[in-house]
Structures are given as C-alpha cells and as structure tokens.
Amino acid sequence: MNFKNLYDVIIIGAGPAGVSASLYTKRANKKTLIIHKNESNLQYAKRIENFYGFENGVSGKDLYEIGIKQAINLGIDVKEEELLKITQEENNTFKVTTTHNEYISKTVIIAIGTKKAKAKINGIQDFEGRGISYCAICDGFFYKNKNVAVLGSGNYALSETNDLLNIANKITILTNGEEAPEFRAENVDIITKPIEEIKGQNKVEEVIFKDKTNLKTEGIFIAQGTAGSTEIAKKLGLLLNSDKIVVNQKMETNIKGIYACGDCTGGLLQVSKAVYEGTIAGLQVINFLKDE
Ligand SMILES: Cc1cc2nc3c(=O)[nH]c(=O)nc-3n(C[C@H](O)[C@H](O)[C@H](O)COP(=O)(O)OP(=O)(O)OC[C@H]3O[C@@H](n4cnc5c(N)ncnc54)[C@H](O)[C@@H]3O)c2cc1C
Structure with a gap:
C-alpha cells in the first residue's frame, strides 16, 4: 500500500454534516479528505432563517459554499468527484472509488444526505430481492x-x-x-x-x-442518478432502516470504522441536526484513531 496516500478519514459529502465532521478531524491533525458532487439538499433551500448566527437568514446555496470555503481555508483536501462505491479492504482500511480516483482510508464518514426521489416504476418494490x-x-x-x-x-x-x-x-x-x-x-x-x-x-x-x-x-x-445512501450502504453491508443508515448515539454504523451523519441517518432533516451529528462523528473518529 502507498502509505503517503493513506487518509485518516475520508468524508463523503460537503453539506453541514460532512464539513462539521471535517473541522474537528482536521483540527485534531488527522489527514482528512472531503469528496462531494456539489449537489446538496441545502442548495434547494431558498432562505434558511432558523439556523443560529445569520441575522437576516442565509440562502442554502451560500451556506453550502461558505462551508466548503471554511474547510478549504483550514487546509482540508476537498475534491469534487462522484462517489461510486466504498469497499472494505483486508488490512482494516476502506477503498473509496470515485469517478476520478481510488482512495484508501482508515475510517469513512458517510454524510451523503438524501437522494431526490426518482420517478417510480411499478414493480421495482414488489420484486426487491426477487430479481x-x-x-x-x-x-x-x-x-x-x-x-x-x-x-x-x-x-x-x-x-x-x-x-x-x-x-x-x-x-x-x-x-x-x-x-x-x-x-x-x-x-x-x-x-x-x-x-x-x-x-x-x-x-x-x-x-x-x-x-x-x-x-x-x-x-x-x-442505478438511477448517483449512488445514494441506500446503494452505498447495501454494497458495504451497512444496516438500513428503510433507506436510512442505522447509527448509534456515537454515529457508529454496524461496521467498525464507518460512521454516518446528517440527513442520511433520518430523523429531523435540519441543518442543526446535521451539524450536531457531524460533530459527534468527527470526535468519534478522532477517538477511534487514538486506539489503533
Ligand atoms: C427545499 C429545502 C428547504 C430546506 N430548508 C431548511 C431550513 O430552512 N432549515 C434547515 O435547517 N434545513 C432546511 N432544509 C434541510 C437541509 O438542507 C438538510 O437537512 C441539510 O442540508 C442536511 O445536511 P447533510 O450534510 O446531511 O446533507 P446535504 O446538505 O444534502 O449534503 C450531502 C452531500 O453529499 C454529497 N453527495 C451525495 N451523493 C454523492 C455522491 N454519490 N458522490 C459524492 N458526493 C455525494 C453532496 O454533493 C453533498 O455535498 C431544507 C431542505 C430542502 C430540500
């Protein structure tokens, strides 16, 4: 393995959950990479007036861009690439495959948001697991x-x-x-x-x-659109509840070293909840890396 390219943590998603996680891991000196495809639910929010700190509210698009700039200013690697799959490697690492590259990391935080529903085709749900x-x-x-x-x-x-x-x-x-x-x-x-x-x-x-x-x-x-939480979770063997990734209070999934946070874990779909869960995921990754 090329250890120069081994990340401590790869974060999928540059929305409030992913960026919040990265601020903690980077400040704890962990080699951090954010991968995103520059499309977040946040960008559809015309004006956010219920999140702390903006006296006149903020457009979702601006908030998304501010978050990415904040991460870049802190020296975090941010790459605009589409995630295709995450696989578990033999030496307790994970391989993250995008449209452009393959990356290796000790931990992964999935902060991938939720996918816009595609047009329903009759029969898909009826035959799940049967073709x-x-x-x-x-x-x-x-x-x-x-x-x-x-x-x-x-x-x-x-x-x-x-x-x-x-x-x-x-x-x-x-x-x-x-x-x-x-x-x-x-x-x-x-x-x-x-x-x-x-x-x-x-x-x-x-x-x-x-x-x-x-x-x-x-x-x-x-395989409609881009890979979302359901597809990524199913490939990795992560537990799902309906289409949401199952996590505990530490944002740990059922696979050691893989964390999830934000909209992709379900519950309240709000920026504040995504920021909170991203913070927990980042802190837990730091803790996890201490023990290795
Ligand atoms: C119309 C609308 C209005 C809203 N208004 C409010 C509001 O007023 N207040 C509020 O608090 N919340 C609001 N929300 C909800 C808020 O936008 C979400 O709760 C928040 O953005 C969730 O953050 P997240 O980081 O979990 O996911 P997201 O912000 O959705 O970010 C997901 C990230 O994952 C990346 N990603 C996804 N798939 C891939 C892939 N295959 N490869 C690479 N990257 C990928 C995306 O590019 C993005 O960077 C609104 C949402 C919508 C749709």
Missing part, C-alpha cells in the same frame, strides 16, 4: 451467464455495468427516457425507451416499455 438488486458486486454472482438489465444512465449505472461485464451473459442498460450514455462493450445493449412497468410471476421476468414492447430479463440492477 431487483441494488448492488452488482454483491448480487452479480446470482446472475452468472444470465441476461440482466441495469436501470440508469449516469456514471453510477456504468460502474454497475462494468461490475457485471464478466459475470452476466448480456447486459441491457435501460435509460428510461434519458439520453444514452457513451458506452460500448460486446455484450451490452442500450435501450432509451421510457418504461411502463416491471412484470413477472414470482420474480422479475420482463420489462414493459410505454410503447408496449418488452424486454425479457432475469434481473434488474437499480
């Missing part, structure tokens, strides 16, 4: 030499497709009306038609498109 999967690395093996589909059109969908390339017989990327991604591989097709529903008897059997044509398939990997 619908959220994780190609975890479930791909069950589809060895079978024909499967990946629902999505962004970098995350392509990363899931890549993980299936040497396992499945044929992969069809379903963009559900969105533009086809640039992707070429011998056993990969792309269908851009909007989807009506997913059908089957006891498990997924076919996708019905709005133009009433269909595609027979044995499995569908959901």
Whole structure:
C-alpha cells in the first residue's frame, strides 16, 4: 500500500454534516479528505432563517459554499468527484472509488444526505430481492451467464455495468427516457425507451416499455442518478432502516470504522441536526484513531 496516500478519514459529502465532521478531524491533525458532487439538499433551500448566527437568514446555496470555503481555508483536501462505491479492504482500511480516483482510508464518514426521489416504476418494490438488486458486486454472482438489465444512465449505472461485464451473459442498460450514455462493450445493449412497468410471476421476468414492447430479463440492477445512501450502504453491508443508515448515539454504523451523519441517518432533516451529528462523528473518529 502507498502509505503517503493513506487518509485518516475520508468524508463523503460537503453539506453541514460532512464539513462539521471535517473541522474537528482536521483540527485534531488527522489527514482528512472531503469528496462531494456539489449537489446538496441545502442548495434547494431558498432562505434558511432558523439556523443560529445569520441575522437576516442565509440562502442554502451560500451556506453550502461558505462551508466548503471554511474547510478549504483550514487546509482540508476537498475534491469534487462522484462517489461510486466504498469497499472494505483486508488490512482494516476502506477503498473509496470515485469517478476520478481510488482512495484508501482508515475510517469513512458517510454524510451523503438524501437522494431526490426518482420517478417510480411499478414493480421495482414488489420484486426487491426477487430479481431487483441494488448492488452488482454483491448480487452479480446470482446472475452468472444470465441476461440482466441495469436501470440508469449516469456514471453510477456504468460502474454497475462494468461490475457485471464478466459475470452476466448480456447486459441491457435501460435509460428510461434519458439520453444514452457513451458506452460500448460486446455484450451490452442500450435501450432509451421510457418504461411502463416491471412484470413477472414470482420474480422479475420482463420489462414493459410505454410503447408496449418488452424486454425479457432475469434481473434488474437499480442505478438511477448517483449512488445514494441506500446503494452505498447495501454494497458495504451497512444496516438500513428503510433507506436510512442505522447509527448509534456515537454515529457508529454496524461496521467498525464507518460512521454516518446528517440527513442520511433520518430523523429531523435540519441543518442543526446535521451539524450536531457531524460533530459527534468527527470526535468519534478522532477517538477511534487514538486506539489503533
Ligand atoms: C427545499 C429545502 C428547504 C430546506 N430548508 C431548511 C431550513 O430552512 N432549515 C434547515 O435547517 N434545513 C432546511 N432544509 C434541510 C437541509 O438542507 C438538510 O437537512 C441539510 O442540508 C442536511 O445536511 P447533510 O450534510 O446531511 O446533507 P446535504 O446538505 O444534502 O449534503 C450531502 C452531500 O453529499 C454529497 N453527495 C451525495 N451523493 C454523492 C455522491 N454519490 N458522490 C459524492 N458526493 C455525494 C453532496 O454533493 C453533498 O455535498 C431544507 C431542505 C430542502 C430540500
């Protein structure tokens, strides 16, 4: 391993939760990296008037930018890259894969917020665990030499497709009306038609498109938009309650060295709660690193 590039903590998310965590870890001299994709729920908040310290309120967009500047001014590495997956390595470290790089860290704080809900497709929820999967690395093996589909059109969908390339017989990327991604591989097709529903008897059997044509398939990997807390948690084996990451009062998840904070843990979806949980996660990481 290249120890020069080993981080003490990698924080996914530059919203109030992630930045708050980083202020504590960096000030405790821990090598800290923040990764974010410059899209936070905060940016949709026109004016925040219920958070301490702004006499005339503050726009969510400004607050997000101030937070990132504060982290950069403190000397924290902040990278604008999209997270694709986090995996546990053998030597008690974690590998964080983004659209641009791979990073290794002793601990990870997930402060990824919540994802905007995608258009619902009938059948997805009904067939979860029976042909619908959220994780190609975890479930791909069950589809060895079978024909499967990946629902999505962004970098995350392509990363899931890549993980299936040497396992499945044929992969069809379903963009559900969105533009086809640039992707070429011998056993990969792309269908851009909007989807009506997913059908089957006891498990997924076919996708019905709005133009009433269909595609027979044995499995569908959901990878719409970017990877959110559900996808990241399922890949890592983190406990979820519905789509929220389960943490204890120390913001510890069920995996040692992985913490979560802010909107992705559920409860009150407010800046103040995200700041509080980020603070706890940062302090707990410092404590954890003391004991190693
Ligand atoms: C319209 C609206 C109005 C609101 N008004 C208020 C208000 O008045 N007062 C209040 O207190 N709260 C308000 N909120 C809630 C507040 O915005 C959230 O509670 C707060 O932003 C949560 O902080 P967070 O750090 O947990 O997540 P977020 O701020 O959502 O940050 C998530 C971070 O994760 C990053 N990320 C996500 N996925 C990936 C990925 N795949 N790869 C890399 N990075 C990723 C994002 O880029 C971002 O940096 C409002 C929310 C909305 C939507």
